[in-house]
Amino acid sequence: MxxxxxxxxxxxxxxxxxxxxxxxxxxxxxxxxxxxxxxxxxxxxxxxxxxxxxxxxxxxxxxxxxxxxxxxxxxxxxxxxxxxxxxxxxxxxxxxxxxxxxxxxxxxxxxxxxxxxxxxxxxxxxxxxxxxEKAKTKMIITSRKDYPLTKNFPHSLEHLQASYCKLARIDSRVLGLKRLRKLDLSHNHIKQLPATIGDLACLQELDLHDNHLESFSGALCCSSLQKSLQFLDLSQNKIRALPIQFCRLRGLVQVKLDDNELIRLPFRIGRLDHLRFFSAARNKLPFLPSDFRKLCLENLDLFGNPFQQPNPLVPDVQLKVPLTLLECAARATVNHRIPYGSHLLPSHLCEDLEVAKTCQCGQACLSSFIQITVTMNLHHVAHTVVLVDNMGGTEAPVISYFCSLGCYSQFLDRYLQSNG
Missing domain, CATH: 2.30.29.180 (Ubiquitin carboxyl-terminal hydrolase 26/29/37, pleckstrin homology-like domain)
Structure with a gap:
């Protein structure tokens, strides 16, 4: 014994x-x-x-x-x-x-x-x-010649850094380190993330900056990382968009998305209740999602994005009158918080309900709405704001939705009065 x-x-x-x-x-x-x-x-x-x-x-x-x-x-x-x-x-x-x-x-x-x-x-x-021997909990590798090819990683590792190793994929031996809390694979050539990285139930920090990633898997957002992951660095990659499921990573405190090719941010980003530090500088964002207003940040950096000039007087009208039966049913489902799931509805309807838009009156709308962009001072959502351009601006365009012509008219009256 x-x-x-x-x-x-x-x-x-x-x-x-x-x-x-x-x-x-x-x-x-x-x-x-x-x-x-x-x-x-x-x-x-x-x-x-x-x-x-x-x-x-x-x-x-x-x-x-x-x-x-x-x-x-x-x-x-x-x-x-x-x-x-x-x-x-x-x-x-x-x-x-x-x-x-x-x-x-x-x-x-x-x-x-x-x-x-x-x-x-x-x-x-x-x-x-x-x-x-004392169990090894930390290993730092900063060159390809030091990367172990024949030996296994110690199973006791809690912090692993393997940078500048020219890795094209994540080693399966790394995915077996069940005690990992911090994984740093920055400065490599990784193009894709395996779904099994979501099995690292203790992982709190994931650093993947300066790789060749073009996407971030929705499967990872539905894994055990939902509860454990607090820090995520995806900066200096080639990501154009993040999945809808990204906002299921509810434990995130800090997210870095700088120097990618993002054309939009996650639609439900406001659900990240614990998010305090967010940066998406030097991307291709034309505007911010409506849910961005719900964030409560310590630090925000959106410098160097080609933000559009908002014009509330030129709306994008996608209002269908009278409303279709599908629209009425979808609005009622969201407004009354009726439970739904793939066991009750087709999967595409579940996905549509997940991205239901919210009017300024608080009511939901699905595919029948009026959309505009308005200016928002970023200090409304962050204590410290990095200037968005070289002109010293701290404002950015954010999308607003209206469920009816009446709601848009009320907004327009207030807007004209305040700018008259």
């Missing part, structure tokens, strides 16, 4: 000498086994603790030598075994919870004198160096 975790062996005599332990553990391999020549009644069972400094291991007799087990935090991978002789506490942490429970159960049985044949014992042999 073996267990790999962090261990600190603390002598209970230290306080009497005015001393105290370090307060932190070291990577160790614990083994429960029988001393050569020991009896089968459990008397020869020892707990061996091997560390990088002492790979031969310190051995502690177990039978009738455990004073107490502290298991209050065993679900967090923490426990303490208090021994009578020598008077030490073996403090365990960062262990797999289920493995820890099994190990403690075996130690308890050995303490009670259970027959060796009923115990899952291991040979008390010195630990290998790989068993007691």
């Amino acid at each position: 073996r267990l790999r975790c962090e261990v600190e062996v603390v002598s209970r005599l230290l306080p009497t000498c005015g001393l105290r332990g370090r307060g932190r553990g070291t990577t160790a391999l614990l083994a429960l086994g029988r001393q050569p020549g020991g009896t089968r009644d459990g008397g020869g069972v020892y707990l061996m603790v091997c560390t990088a400094r002492d790979r031969l291991g310190a051995r502690y007799k177990v039978r009738e030598n455990v004073e107490r087990f502290f298991t209050r935090f065993v679900e967090e991978g923490k426990a303490t075994v208090r021994l009578r002789e020598p008077p030490v506490d073996v403090c365990l942490s960062k262990a797999n919870a289920s493995h820890l429970k099994t190990f403690l159960s075996a130690v308890r049985l050995a303490h009670q004198g259970t027959d060796n044949g009923a115990l899952p014992l291991s040979a008390l042999v010195p630990a290998k160096a790989s068993d007691v």
Whole structure:
């Protein structure tokens, strides 16, 4: 029976000498086994603790030598075994919870004198160096020659950077690193993202700037990244548009889209409630989506986009009178928040309802509406705004929708009065 975790062996005599332990553990391999020549009644069972400094291991007799087990935090991978002789506490942490429970159960049985044949014992042999080395959590690779071709990445990695490696695709070995929190693949030649990157359930930061990406998969937006992803850098790529599902990445705090070929932003961008830092400088955006008004940002950078000059007096009228039955039903579904899904409606209707437009009166409209662009001061949605042009402007055109001629007329009256 073996267990790999962090261990600190603390002598209970230290306080009497005015001393105290370090307060932190070291990577160790614990083994429960029988001393050569020991009896089968459990008397020869020892707990061996091997560390990088002492790979031969310190051995502690177990039978009738455990004073107490502290298991209050065993679900967090923490426990303490208090021994009578020598008077030490073996403090365990960062262990797999289920493995820890099994190990403690075996130690308890050995303490009670259970027959060796009923115990899952291991040979008390010195630990290998790989068993007691501290798990590697960070790896930074900044050249192709340093990129591992034959060796696997350590499964304990939480932060991986592989930049300037001329990677044309994401290595399948990377997709198996389930503990990854930060993945930096910037400055490569990646053209496409595999859907399996969405299986990295712990991923919080994804940096893909300066690659050859032409799209961002909608499947990724529907994966476990919806909850985990907080930082996304897609700058310096060739992306023309982001999928409708992009706004399902509700945990995003910072998004960088600079130096792409974007002709529009996600229609429902206002659903990104936690978004605080947003940049889409030097793209091809003619205007901002209506939902942009709902954002609450700390910093916003839209410099260098060819924004159109808004003219509310020249509307794009796509109003159909009388409204079709489909339009009436769609408006009622959205306005009354009636649940829908692919099990009730054809998929194309579900997609249309997802991008239903909202009139300034608060009512929904689907394909029958009046559209205009109006000027919005970007300080209404962001505390700090980078100037949008070399003239010192902080205003940009944003789309507005109206569900009826009456709503547009009311807006027009207010607009003419304020500009009269």
